[in-house]
Amino acid sequence: MAPDELWRPPEASYTSLTEHLARTAGFPTYLPWPLEPGWRVADFGALGEPGRPRATMIAVHGASPEDGGVAMTVIAEEPGSGLGAHVAGTVHSDPGADIGDRPADARVRVGTSTVPLWALSTHEVAGDLDRSVLAGEAEGRWIWLVLRPASALLMLGSPWHFTDAAGIGAPLVGLPFGGEPPAR
Structure with missing residues (x-):
């Protein structure tokens, strides 16, 4: 795999997630945890070489009372990798x-830290009203949240906790998978 190639499995599954976690050992893949009932993992990937990732992403689908179907993509990246901007569609x-x-426009828990997030403008790109994009810094890396539809940003008014999927252990076996990967 080329250093800047995004590795993604053909289908999100427990087996492909364990392969992803092995490829990205030592680099976090932040998953909303615990995953709310009705939510499922739809996609994930890593940018960089196996064993030397520069960025990871994971997408989950679920529902909110206000918006119905919701997609959330979480990206963790080294500065300059560009994966967050690519997935978010920012300029x-x-x-x-x-x-x-x-x-800050929102605060989430990442591991044991509270992380402030700021909304980023998407008004200069196509589809600017279809998503909300937030970014901040967690453990020396950029963390991006891309929420679809844009109004799903209101979900962050409630506490959200993100955990590195590699540290979850046995409960990952029961993680639900499925759904369409998010638009990019």
């Missing part, structure tokens, strides 16, 4: 210039 590859100079 800037690094969110650094757009965050931190105003109060």
